[in-house]
Amino acid sequence: MPELPEVETVMRGLDAVLTGRRILAADIRREGLRWPFPEGLAARLAGARVLGFRRRGKYMLMRLSGGDSVLVHLGMSGRMVARPASQRADAPVAHEHLAIEVAGEDGAEGLRVGFVDPRRFGCVDLVPTAAEDGHRLLAGMGPEPLEDAFTPAVLGAALAGRRTPIKAALLDQRVVAGLGNIYVCEALFRAGIAPEREAATVPGARARRLVPEIRAVLLESIEAGGSSLRDYVRADGGLGFFQDRFRVYDREGEPCERCPNLAAPPGTRPPCPGVRRLVQAGRSTFFCPRTQR
DNA sequence: CTATCTTCCTGTGCGC
């Protein structure tokens, strides 16, 4: 589920309910996810105040009083689920591996926020707030696509000399941070670039177009609350609806909206066979074979 | 250095 827009949406939801609050307790229900939870996690969480949030690529960072930040990656199936703290006993949530409880404001009931992740590809770590970007999982990450530092020149330099398909290059978090399978497919469609083309051979004009197209698709999705495929994305249980605006992702066989192939006269070959699917590096790629070159 | 493959997990949807 979670690529940059989904992580941004989740983070904003957490910010709204957690920032400024004091953590009363942490409930750690297994040893870890992808890796063991860090030593002393519960102790650092309990009693700390939540100072704020930041996103880096697909990672979220929750700053705590005391000088630590909690680093979280949602993996493939991670969600954050918020509910009244009183529900904890009578309605256990499946695959809730870690949760924190915060006090309510003005006498309101407290809140429990749980990290739910059936596939357990997510991860949680602690890092000194002053050294967040030095964490081994964040060091070496490419530019944030929504920041000014992500320019055609920067992207061009990252793609130069790379003979890997452009699809795989854009999934590489060292090239640009936060893109995943959905948004790479969508951005390549918008920029008119064939996913199998070698990264270094994408013509300059279209390579430059990638920058605004990546930004546009990410911003549109954030505005829609991200994409909700099989899970709720938002901490408040609300659904993102960007999945309704996919132009190619998961649309194999459907007509490509850029090609008027439905209007082809009878007996003539349609100019576009519609959205195709291919497998690259073990992952589905969706694209229009006529308009992506 | 780069590129490719395997691996970690559970849930879901489909064909039979």
Add this chain to the structure above:
DNA sequence: TGCGCACAGGAAGATA
């Protein structure tokens, strides 16, 4: 309605 199988939003780590 059950069973087996393919596939799912990620990416680290091993290997060539």
